[in-house]
Amino acid sequence: MKALRRVALLMDIRTAYDHGVARGIMRYARDRSSWRLFGHGWTFNQVRDPRTWDGHGIITRIHHPTEAHTLLALGVPVVDVCRTTPHPQVHSAANDDVEAGRLAGRHHLGNGHRHFAYCGADIGLWSQRRRSGFAAGIGIAEERLPTFLHPDAWWRRPGRASRALTDWLRRLPLPVAIFAGNDYIGVKLANACAQLGLTVPDQVALVGVDNEEVLCEFANPPLSSVPCDTERMGYAAARLLDRLMEGGEATPAQHIAIPPLPLVVRASSNRFTTSDAAVLAALRRIHHGGGLDLGVPEAVAATGLSRRALELRFRSEMGRSIHDEIIRARLLCACQLLTTTADPIRAVATASGFASAPRFHQVFRTHLGMPPSDYRRRHRPERTTG
Template sequence: MSPHRIALLFNANKVYDRQVISGIGQYLTSTRVTWDLFMEEDFRSRTVGIHLWRGDGIIADFDDPLVCEALASSPIPVVAVGGSYADDSQYPANTPYVATDNHKLVRLAYDHLIEQGLQRFAFYGLPPAPGNRWACERELAFKRMIDADDLEGIVYRGSSTSAGGWGRAQEEMVEWVRSLPKPIGIIAVTDARARQLLQACVVADVPVPEQIAIVGIDNDPIAQLLSRIPLTSVIQGAEEMGRMAAQVLHQMLHGGDCSTTRILVPPVGINVQATSLHQPMKSAYVMRARHYIRQYACLGIKTEQVADYVGISRTLLEEHFKRELKQSVHQTILEHKLGIARTMLADSSIPLTDVAIRSGFTSLQYMYAVFRREFNCTPRQFMENVRSH
């Protein structure tokens, strides 16, 4: 029996789309289903000529309005993947739909910020546009949660990202960050927006997370790699969405009527990192110092550089640290470097030498010595212990 020919219309430059595609692949490898998959060579979603395609089925990203329009009258089975809607009329008619649960994504971020003791909240979204309906749904979910708790929520949409307008957009964001009541927790509609917000906080010299705690959505490794401070992010169930979409299409290809099927997939969880771990600080000096340490600890900074940044003497800064954190500036720097190293050791693809360099140790030998002193084990033993659990 010849395999079914299936088209996947996704933009794999986005982590969400890549994970959905990965979930489709997992379904195929875990079953006896055999599909001949069509995707553009550059993994972009293009609808030009899709009506001429003579395949057996399509799985597509319906967050893209052009895709919705192009497939509205498709004669072959189509499974839609996209964001959830509070208004049922927003879903495409007579098309099975697998959705990420936008309400639960925002709820997970919001509850986490509440658990950090925060009482003020904001949302950094996207400007309204046909392709941003999913972002508007997340903003709406945020507003409903704030209203239910009788709180005042601030919404900032900013500008669309473009090279030409980026300078002005960042200036406006810096002004917004400075104008906010503090401390405050901010939910960003994606990790990409969270990274922009984090950059604006750095430029505005606003300590993260003491003054502004940030949570993104996507758990995008690229956004993490490009962020000076590790980013807290909600993990979407995108791979499960891909598996479910493939299962529904498989049923349709074998005569199943799935036209009214609608599946909401909840988030997997939240990857908690430094940007959201809000701790109120009595000393403004300690707050500024820790903000600087989070950005530059892995570049080999010394206590003197931290004191210069804060604008007081090393002795006075040490007194503030001992009083508030019960440890020295050096110990705080080392603690941050060890935290980064431990996170990287959990990833088997990163060589130990790279872990040492990227976490700010001068050599692999020095990292070994510090691990033996602090944890009574070597980095390799620590790594093996983490991966065995």
């Protein structure tokens, strides 16, 4: 029988992010009778003072370097589930912030946008990494990306947007697609747009990160967001800590980047940016026409143009063919189903508009570089037995 492991979960469990991480940790701990969890709040055995706590490992969110020094002084492995301020002796299992930025960039780019901007925190590597990923996703150098940075606490402050933010928004070319470093920033931006009379998403399209569902759904309009796979992060952090407690400290520190889940599209970015009425009609038929098993002729029929004329205008506006757009719509649907349902692959293929499972596998592998089953395993919480 394994020796008892006293593990401290040193983080406030208040936000949806914290809840997801805690679920992953507790799911891992439930399968290991040797684990005993400690923490803050009535649900845990208490850690009254981390500086004097006697245990075997710690999972935490480190926001300042001094916190790392305090915990490392205890001489036990420490795993961070935030990685805002990396430390050479602190291990981590955290969101792949670069990939979150790429997802937002590809979403805005796929909707036909040509002007982009970023809003984030001025301190914290998470914001820097998300900005870098966004620039990569839209294919421009970071220094060319219009950027507005302020402290995270400033973004969370209630009330009207500041003059600095509204003046910055006024200077942006319209329509513009903005990536907000988190959902609080996205909501603040939506409020600033309302102050200025800018319509979202027609003039300003917005995407945030974290998918704080209550915050996103109550935003006006509801905010599109990239969800962090927080439960998988918590599970991976617990598994990493278990290995460290069993085998001793690893040098250098290990860092696990957990890919985000597919972007949740809501009204703040759900618009195609094109002034061509025929192209817009085709896009609406493809994405919102009631079924994804349509072909190019059905998209053409919605416009009143010849196929040749629409193909030329479509490629000029969107940078891809009508057929490419149909495949894109099917794959977006498939990715959503693979990560949010347990439907069999064959059922996912049918629901996404593919004529057969083999065709689905072929197209999915070509565009995403892996079979659907691998994509599902990568983007869904890990399951274990024992």
